[in-house]
Structure formats: C-alpha cells, structure tokens
Amino acid sequence: xxxxxxxxxxxxxxxxxxxxxxxxxxxxxxxxxxxxxxxxxxxxxxxxxxxxxxxxxxxxxxxxxxxxxxxxxxxxxxxxxxxxxxxxxxxxxxxxxxxxxxxxxxxxxxxxxxxxxxxxxxxxxxxxxxxxxxxxxxxxxxxxxxxxxxxxxxxxxxxxxxxxxxxxxxxxxxxxxxxxxxxxxxxxxxxxxxxxxxxxxxxxxxxxxxxxxxxxxxxxxxxxxxxxxxxxxxxxxxxxxxxxxxxxxxxxxxxxxxxxxxxxxxxxxxxxxxxxxxxxxxxxxxxxxxxxxxxxxxxxxxxxxxxxxxxxxxxxxxxxxxxxxxxxxxxxxxxxxxx
Numbered sequence: 148x149x150x151x152x153x154x155x156x157x158x159x160x161x162x163x164x165x166x167x168x169x170x171x172x173x174x175x176x177x178x179x180x181x182x183x184x185x186x187x188x189x190x191x192x193x194x195x196x197x198x199x200x201x202x203x204x205x206x207x208x209x210x211x212x213x214x215x216x217x218x219x220x221x222x223x224x225x226x227x228x229x230x231x232x233x234x235x236x237x238x239x240x241x242x243x244x245x246x247x248x249x250x251x252x253x254x255x256x257x258x259x260x261x262x263x264x265x266x267x268x269x270x271x272x273x274x275x276x277x278x279x280x281x282x283x284x285x286x287x288x289x290x291x292x293x294x295x296x297x298x299x300x301x302x303x304x305x306x307x308x309x310x311x312x313x314x315x316x317x318x319x320x321x322x323x324x325x326x327x328x329x330x331x332x333x334x335x336x337x338x339x340x341x342x343x344x345x346x347x348x349x350x351x352x353x354x355x356x357x358x359x360x361x362x363x364x365x366x367x368x369x370x371x372x373x374x375x376x377x378x379x380x381x382x383x384x385x386x387x388x389x390x391x392x393x394x395x396x397x398x399x400x401x402x403x404x405x406x407x408x409x410x411x412x413x414x415x416x417x418x419x420x421x422x423x424x425x426x427x428x429x430x431x432x433x434x435x436x437x438x439x440x441x442x443x444x445x446x447x448x449x450x451x452x453x454x455x456x457x458x459x460x461x462x463x464x465x466x467x468x469x470x471x472x473x474x475x476x477x478x479x480x481x482x483x484x485x486x
Contacts, residue, residue, distance in 0.1 A: 149390060150391055150436055150438055151382070151395055151438075152345060152393070153190060153197035153397065153437065154198045154295065154395065155186055156297075156399065157199045158170070158202040158205065158233060163409075165205075166205070166210075169182070169400045170399045172403055173412065174413050175413060179414070181415070182400065182402070182403070183217070183226075183399045184224075186397060187224055187226050190422075190426065193423065195437040195438075195439075200294070201217070202236070203231075203283055203286075204279055204282070206282065211282075218283060219286060219287060222287045227441045228283060228287055229294065230293070231297060232263075232279060232295075234260060234264060234266075234297075235248070235266065236297075247261065253278075263300035264302075264305050265326065272308040276308055280314070290313075292314060293317065294309055294319065299319055299320065299326045300319070302329055305319070306339075310342055314342075315341070315342060316342070316343045316344075316443070316447075321349070322365065323364075331344050332458045333348075333459075333460045334348040334458060335457065335459075336456075343447055345392060345394060346392070348396075349366060349367050350366055350460065351461070352365075352462075353463075368393055368396060370396070377463055378425050380463065386435065388457055390456045390457055391453070402422075
C-alpha cells in the first residue's frame with residue numbers, strides 16, 4: 148500500500164514580519180490567515196493530520212512566546228510537530244547582530260558558521276539538534292521523533308547526529324537536490340545506521356521534440372510545483388509499481404502569493420483548492436493511506452515490511468510544467484515593474 152505523508156516546512160525568513168506572514172499566513176487587508184492553521188484545517192477536513200517540520204530556533208529572533216504558542220496550538224489541534232533545522236539563518240537585517248542561528252545557540256566556541264547542516268561538524272550538528280529538541284519538548288511536553296534539514300542539507304554526520312540524539316526518523320534526503328550529500332534512494336523508504344529515511348519524493352519531468360530530449364528535471368511532489376492530475380498520476384504509478392511512499396511536500400507559506408520584495412501578500416486560493424481536492428480524492432481510494440511522520444514511525448516499528456518496495460521514479464511529460472513556469476515568470480516580471 149502507498150503511504151502518503153503530508154509534510155510542511157514551517158519557517159519564516161523574509162520581509163518585515165516573517166513569523167506573521169510566512170508562518171501564520173497573514174494577508175493584506177484581511178484578518179484571515181493562510182498559513183499553517185489553514186493547511187491544518189484543510190487536512191483535518193479530509194480526515195488526515197500533517198507533519199509540521201518547525202524551525203523552532205527562529206524563536207531566538209522572533210520571540211519564544213510566538214513559537215511556544217504556535218507549537219502548542221498545532222499540537223492541541225491534532226497536528227504532528229517535528230524538528231526543522233536552519234542553522235545558517237540570520238536574524239533581521241536591522242537587528243543588533245546578524246549572527247547565524249547556530250552561532251547564537253552554540254556560542255563563541257562554535258566559531259564561524261555560514262552554511263546549512265552540512266556546513267557543521269558532527270558535534271555542532273548534534274548540539275544544534277539537541278537545542279531544537281529541547282525547545283519542542285519544553286513547549287509541547289513531547290520530544291520530536293522526526294527531522295528535516297533545511298534545504299535538504301544532509302550528510303553522514305547528520306545521520307550520526309540524529310542517531311546520537313535519539314531521533315529515529317528523517318525526511319531530508321532529496322535525490323533531486325545537490326544539498327543532499329548522501330541519498331539512500333530516490334523515493335523508497337530505507338532504514339540504515341539507526342535512522343529511517345522518508346525521502347522527499349520526486350518525479351522525472353522530461354520534454355522531447357522530434358525524439359530529442361530538450362528538458363529533464365526532477366520535481367518534488369509539491370503542492371505548489373505539481374497539478375492535482377500530476378500528483379494523482381504519481382499515486383497511480385506508485386501503486387501500480389508497488390512503491391510505498393509519497394511525500395506530499397509543502398511550506399507554511401504554500402497557500403500564499405507574495406511579491407519578490409515580500410511586501411504584498413494575498414491568498415493563493417488555487418493552491419488551497421489543489422490541496423483540498425487531492426486529499427479528497429485520496430480519501431476515496433482503498434490502495435493508499437495518509438499518515439503523519441509520528442504515525443509512520445509507529446506503524447513502521449510494528450510492521451516494517453509494509454514499507455518495503457521498489458525505488459520507483461515516475462516519469463511525466465514536462466510540457467504542462469514548462470507552460471506553468473512560463474506563466475509564473477511573466478507574473479514575476481510584471482510584479483517587478485509595478486510600484
């Protein structure tokens with residue numbers, strides 16, 4: 148059976164109000180929120196719970212109270228709160244310090260840190276993970292059991308550090324991204340070195356003209372990158388081929404539109420409809436199940452054989468994707484021209 152895992156990278160780096168805009172999803176001229184709680188509500192309406200990989204160390208910049216309330220509200224609502232790590236993230240441009248989060252948290256002994264998790268030593272990665280674990284446990288009463296590294300940045304030291312701090316499940320490896328210095332598979336669940344890996348799943352998009360391949364790219368199964376038809380096609384191909392995982396990827400700002408200067412924010416109602424429609428379609432099927440990461444871990448421990456399957460990478464015709472991206476670039480160009 149195919150297991151679909153909705154995952155949401157919960158983070159806010161840009162603009163004048165990153166937490167309010169990119170995590171809560173506040174939009175212009177309205178009291179509505181189109182961030183994490185809107186995503187959770189859509190999932191709940193369809194009978195599922197998503198995993199919110201939360202970059203809790205941002206609390207050193209935007210305030211511990213905000214992240215404490217966020218994680219508690221999500222957990223109380225039935226969401227799955229897990230750890231997201233961006234050690235390279237810097238504080239506000241107008242702040243007293245522009246130190247990366249890892250330098251602020253690990254202290255002067257850490258030295259200069261300029262990269263994501265793969266730019267840290269094993270000891271630094273372990274300490275940074277421990278800091279994030281402590282925050283989530285202090286705020287929610289439950290320690291995280293899963294992790295995703297920001298930018299899919301993972302190496303052998305990351306795996307060792309996860310095992311050392313007692314996080315048994317990871318979802319960082321992305322075979323389509325250069326930040327993943329190690330990948331155990333493309334789309335298959337793999338357990339190795341004390342860690343169960345749920346990779347970020349991809350499809351291969353190719354475009355041929357007169358028999359010549361003009362375009363090829365691995366695209367993750369992301370609510371913003373794929374149409375409902377393409378997501379369903381992944382499910383159909385995976386089920387037919389005996390694959391066991393689909394990572395339904397989102398960000399906390401997946402249901403938002405914003406300009407490149409991060410000044411104007413509006414709801415992306417089309418993205419909300421895609422998420423709702425896809426989950427509704429999956430509810431009608433008997434050959435798939437939707438679980439969050441904590442549920443997957445529990446099920447894996449009881450029946451690991453259910454997650455063994457081929458490392459299948461579905462192939463898609465990229466014509467529709469190229470057309471969508473062309474429209475997006477036209478929109479972005481027009482935004483740059485507007486005052």
